[in-house]
Amino acid sequence: MASTNRTQPRSFGGMISRLLHKDSSLGYILLSPAFIFLAVMMAYPFFYAVWLSFTDKQIGAEANFIGLLNYTKLLGTNLFSKTVTNSLVYTTFALIFKFVGGLGLALMLNRPFIGQRVVRALLLLPWIMPTVFSTMIWSWLFHPTFSILNDILVVKLGLLAEPIPFLRDETWAMASLIFVNVWRGVPFFGITFLAAIQSVSPEIIEASKIDGASRWASFWRITFPMILPVVLIVMLISTISTIGDFDLPFLLTHGGPNNSTTLFALTAYMLSLQSGQIGLGAAVTLTMFPALIVLVVISLISVRRQEAQD
């Protein structure tokens, strides 16, 4: 390689073509657009947010440095403590149900049946279809007086005496929010788990069955440990996006009733854009940061481990 390079004329064109030829230079050239983009649109905003969170910046006003005042102010508010507990409840329950539902769905689809391809595609729709529009349909399904779900449960089937106050009661509102999150997320979990299960070699499972293990035992002792790395990564990625969720609480409940369903992004939106307290809003988003860092580090370790296995 080096000898062919030397025979090229030492012109500008030759230099360019050499740069585009060698791995070392070509690597940086190809990566630079992505990294310039991410530096300007992600790293810079991050530090900008840190600075904003130390100021009393309001819409249309000058920013003055106020130290940690925004953070100490937040810790004293009911809105912020509710945001933290809501996020904890929302993320924990959504993840548990998505895990259980996803595993159930994967095991269901792993068995051969008539129309498998069509059913698999149809079951992906809640994940594929635009969330904003499917959530608008859910808010119609949860209508305070004309909910078809209540009509089916109370009038048509007679299973309940009273209609469910889906979005009007604090506990029910959170439960409804979690339900829609799970409804949308289960197909993603199911399809990823299914792909992982199908990549486990059938011989190993057959061997365990010949050894007398029941289907149940062979799943938990053989298959599940082998798909565990994928399960972990999916759970971590989903945890992060669930904590940072804006769309569902904004569209279904606007954080209500009585701030019982607001999450970090929505609280930051309400404070910074609706009441104009930009510094305080930036501080709210940054309080997510410690949790995010921990989750990102765990994700990195589990991805590394999986790559080492492959």
Place this chain on the structure above:
Amino acid sequence: MRTVKRIRRLRSVRNTILFYVALAAVVIVMLFPFYWGFVTSLKTEVDIYDFTGNFLVPKRPNLGNYATLFAEPRYFRWFWNTFYVSTVTTIISVFISVMAGFAIARLRFRGAALAGTLIFVTYLAPKGFLFVPLAQILKDWGLLGKLSSLMITYPTNLIPFCAWLLSGYFANLPYEPEECAMVDGASRIGAIVRITLPMAVPGIITAAIFSFTASWNELLYSIVFVSGDQNKMLTNGVIGAFAGGDWFSWGPLMAASTLSSLPIALLFLLFTDRFVSGITAGSTKG
């Protein structure tokens, strides 16, 4: 012996029936919302609130709600904006990600592994994390309120995902064809563009449909960064027009939801396998 066999067969028939019943139940729960939204969109203003009799089909099916939508010139404007922004965003994101994904997967240079890690970390950053400072930055640059604010912010969340997905794709392609082309006298870039890129087309299509779908679906940035009716996207436009505060216009809202989701449904119908491979690659890489 015979009875044991018969019991076994009966049991397996029972299990099969139970399986199909459970499957049907799951399909119904997962798809009922879409059906209900569509049925509602075909009902008259009065029938929307009437659940008596056979509530699963509209009593007087009509396209009145769609007519309301089409009488709203802004709706077409938002449809066009969404299509335009999603297309531009997809081109930018895929172009930058192909380069980055290729470099991370196939080139040996100092920092390649670190670059891969950084891409993964940025992929994990949730969208709700940086919109407050981004709004200020866009304002400083004079872009706040304009559609171009979305075209430069959407790729931020898409480039990490696409680069990650594509690096997994590139890593699994053979090296020999590219080396052969270079032995035959092609330049490095020529060999990459003419030999390796065509082999990566399925991965590139996957990255493109994911970028397009995500842009079509975006809500937070479009609410915060653009203003004025002529600059809205379908998401914030439809919500603002038919779901404003306490007042919901359910018929037109369901018609708009159905119609606005249609392009994505169509894309999914055409590229089901690409969607599935993208979903699984998102978590397992490759």
